[in-house]
Amino acid sequence: KNEVEQSPQNLTAQEGEFITINCSYSVGISALHWLQQHPGGGIVSLFMLSSGKKKHGRLIATINIQEKHSSLHITASHPRDSAVYICALLYSGAGSYQLTFGKGTKLSVIP
Amino acid sequence: EAQVTQNPRYLITVTGKKLTVTCSQNMNHEYMSWYRQDPGLGLRQIYYSMNVEVTDKGDVPEGYKVSRKEKRNFPLILESPSPNQTSLYFCASSFGTSGSFYEQYFGPGTRLTVT
Numbered sequence: 577k578n579e580v581e582q583s584p585q586n587l588t589a590q591e592g593e594f595i596t597i598n599c600s601y602s603v604g605i606s607a608l609h610w611l612q613q614h615p616g617g618g619i620v621s622l623f624m625l626s627s628g629k630k631k632h633g634r635l636i637a638t639i640n641i642q643e644k645h646s647s648l649h650i651t652a653s654h655p656r657d658s659a660v661y662i663c664a665l666l667y668s669g670a671g672s673y674q675l676t677f678g679k680g681t682k683l684s685v686i687p
Numbered sequence: 688e689a690q691v692t693q694n695p696r697y698l699i700t701v702t703g704k705k706l707t708v709t710c711s712q713n714m715n716h717e718y719m720s721w722y723r724q725d726p727g728l729g730l731r732q733i734y735y736s737m738n739v740e741v742t743d744k745g746d747v748p749e750g751y752k753v754s755r756k757e758k759r760n761f762p763l764i765l766e767s768p769s770p771n772q773t774s775l776y777f778c779a780s781s782f783g784t785s786g787s788f789y790e791q792y793f794g795p796g797t798r799l800t801v802t
Binding site: 607619621624653662666668675677678 | 720727746795
């Protein structure tokens with residue numbers, strides 16, 4: 577069973593700060609999702625990564641398959657970025673397609 | 688509008704009374720999945736489906752059933768609900784089969800309370 581560790585669990589930042597959320601895992605995976613869960617409960621997929629780096633607006637996600645580690649960066653953070661960020665590991669192969677989730681990082685951005 | 692819908696959004700029921708939570712997507716996605724979210728435990732996968740008539744267990748399938756008779760629908764059935772199934776449930780869908788990886792689209796969630 578793959579262990580997924582997200583850090584930090586909670587993060588408070590001032591508006592404009594650069595933010596990094598980390599996700600480490602113990603067993604090889606097919607790909608990794610970063611998800612955002614809004615305070616109202618809705619979940620949005622931010623990125624799906626199997627290698628390298630992806631960028632969307634102020635968000636950047638990286639993954640290092642050899643080191644079993646991924647990071648989510650938010651540049652110029654804003655109060656509307658306040659949410660829970662969840663990494664999810666995807667195992668795919670031989671007809672299976674299973675996801676294992678981290679426990680999430682709660683981000684609060686203060687004006 | 689591309690979306691995943693779930694019904695009902697809120698449900699309070701009693702132990703042992705069979706219930707179904709519906710999930711429907713309008714994006715012609717092959718893959719659909721059910722998750723539950725509990726405080727301190729995070730999200731956990733219940734069942735998933737790679738396509739019509741193809742379903743498989745996730746991490747916590749006990750006490751749940753699913754079926755995939757049509758591509759757009761993936762209902763979650765609790766034959767005899769128990770209080771430990773009180774949770775927030777999410778349905779999700781995506782393109783792709785084994786070997787292809789795409790983002791998942793999540794439904795709005797169903798908050799179930801079993802008394």
